[in-house]
Amino acid sequence: MILMKTTLLAAMLLLSAGCNAEQEETTQIESFDVAVADGGPYAAPLPAGAEAKVEKPKKTRVQIYIPGQDSSSDAAEDKVVEEDMVSDVGMSPRDRVAAVPKGKLKNPYTDDEEMIIAGKAVYFGMSCNGCHGGGGGGGMCPPLSNEVFVYGSDDDTIFRLITLGTDELMKMGYYRTGMEGVVGPMPPFGDLIKTDEDVWKIIAWMRTIFNGDPKRRNW
Numbered sequence: 001m002i003l004m005k006t007t008l009l010a011a012m013l014l015l016s017a018g019c020n021a022e023q024e025e026t027t028q029i030e031s032f033d034v035a036v037a038d039g040g041p042y043a044a045p046l047p048a049g050a051e052a053k054v055e056k057p058k059k060t061r062v063q064i065y066i067p068g069q070d071s072s073s074d075a076a077e078d079k080v081v082e083e084d085m086v087s088d089v090g091m092s093p094r095d096r097v098a099a100v101p102k103g104k105l106k107n108p109y110t111d112d113e114e115m116i117i118a119g120k121a122v123y124f125g126m127s128c129n130g131c132h133g134g135g136g137g138g139g140m141c142p143p144l145s146n147e148v149f150v151y152g153s154d155d156d157t158i159f160r161l162i163t164l165g166t167d168e169l170m171k172m173g174y175y176r177t178g179m180e181g182v183v184g185p186m187p188p189f190g191d192l193i194k195t196d197e198d199v200w201k202i203i204a205w206m207r208t209i210f211n212g213d214p215k216r217r218n219w
Helices: 002-027 074-078 093-099 113-125 155-171 196-208
Strands: 032-034 052-054
Touching: 093 155, 093 196, 113 196, 155 196
Parallel strands: 032 052
Antiparallel strands: none
């Protein structure tokens, strides 16, 4: 009798262990990925015991090319460009002014002998000598050899003044920092001079007739 009870108990224990093993086997469900869109998961309800692997949406960046910026490195995407942004050509003067923030225009032809000669030819070709004199010494308008320019003598300001003229320049927030004996207004040449390259050539030539203190050179 004792033997029969012992045998029955053993059989019941074996049966119970088999059921537990079967339960463990059926509840071991492999995890799977859940796609994420529009900020939330979209998937069928998870089976009991499954762990969702949420795949976050990847960030995308819009890269804007800035001349002079090294786009080959990852750091360049977030780099704040402090130096002069423009040292190339290929736009109309007005497009260049519109495309570049104030203070960032820089003449690529400064001290370039070939471009200086070409700039003098453009100066006469556009009849700039009619107001500023054949040698840039002045006439109806101020001399271009001045030590101080009333709106500023840096490349950026001179380029914008030639392109936009006095009236438009002042509308952009520029103002006179001084007065001259001859104050004839500068007309806009941004529609007459077809390329920014020619404006830079004129300015390159202008720099050669500067007769002020070399310490005041800011180009």
